[in-house]
Amino acid sequence: MSSAEPTTDQVTRTDRLSPEEIADVLALARLAGDTDGANPLDEHVLLRLRDPQAPAVHLTARGGDGRLIGYAHLDTTDAATGIGVELVVHPAHRRRGSGRALARGVLAAATGPLRAWAHGDHPSAAALAVDLGFHRARVLWQLRRPLTTTLDEPRLPDGVTLRAFRPGVDDAAWLDLNARAFAEHPEQGRWTPDDLRVRLAEPWFDPAGFLLAEESATGRLVGFHWTKVHERPGSARIGEVYVLGVDPAAHRGGLGRALTWAGLAYLRDRRGLDRVMLYVDDSNTAAVALYRRLGFAHWSAHVNYHLG
Incomplete structure (x- = not known):
């Protein structure tokens, strides 16, 4: 892992993002979506990002230059049934440990069962899920x-x-x-x-x-x-x-x-x-x-x- 990549200790947790941080997250999601052909954050998460009253946990990872390179959203509305998780990593910072650091941050922040979406069914997401003990439970097709x-x-x-x-x-x-x-x-x-x-x-x-x-x-x-x-x-x-x-x-x-x-x-x-x-x-x-x-x-x- 290079010095520009975050470790679990460098992942920041907050219950509320500033307008500037929200703009960074949206820009990161657009870039990843354009690269992958599938939006990494679904409509539900995007709506919650714009609602300051929506309960959520936000995890952010930044590189050595301060640029946002990873984000995870935890929907804690119904923690007993399952905390909804969506995660995105900058395309230029993949395969360097950023996704794993965020995922371990998610595990550390979780207070109940987790339900994580992998939009686009990318092999890297599947590999990370298996490594962390997740199982494939539901598949949503786009037609x-x-x-x-x-x-x-x-x-x-x-x-x-x-x-x-x-x-x-x-x-x-x-x-x-x-x-x-x-x-x-x-x-x-x-x-x-x-x-x-x-x-x-x-x-x-x-x-x-x-x-x-x-x-x-x-x-x-x-x-x-x-x-x-x-x-x-x-x-x-x-x-x-x-x-x-x-x-x-x-x-x-x-x-x-x-x-x-x-x-x-x-x-x-x-x-x-x-x-x-x-x-x-x-x-x-x-x-x-x-x-x-x-x-x-x-x-x-x-x-x-x-x-x-």
Whole structure:
């Protein structure tokens, strides 16, 4: 290990980052994402970085010149169930012990079981996880498809219509539907009003791209397709099937397929996009089969490692 590389003792822990430190972390994450083709910090962590009230532990590692070369985020919201961990190392400082020093700092700071994401499923992350005793517990696939091919016309079940989400009006009803649709999901089904609020305040949010399916006779929500558009200077724009859910009572009626086509048509026709992505657990065989039938193909994998 060179003198510019941190040891465990040189990893700094804090419960709050300054605005300058947050800017350094975001710049490091962008650089690593551009290098690896996968963002090292997911949306949940990025939102928490901008929220001064969000409980978290931050570990930073700096080189001899003071430049940030590594960062680890510990989400301590539910330590009993598992502390969420995400870690990023500067591409020029890998294979020199920086990642291991941060990981050992994570172990020293942990007060419960750990749940660590490795975005992009890089071999170096897998090797470090094995060395530290983590086991591979969950795999999230990113699938993609072009929007330049023919899209089917959405065929909604009888008595069901589509409309746009109304912020401040549909919040409670949507949260209730989301909880039913994702009752078994480890993250999505647990969304709170605050989780929804912070996303509705994001610059990318567009209510026109948040499609709700409701029963015409009762107004009851039975499904939704929330789309998202990723836009960043220097990168090609891409749409996302951000969240798509159907009330369990409305399954097997073709609503999920119709909602998917409706969202893809919105991204292509209203937003002018030529490609789209989505995330799905590899263990969700029914959803994977549906998306493959709709023209999606495997792009990358994200692995969740558990310890304790």
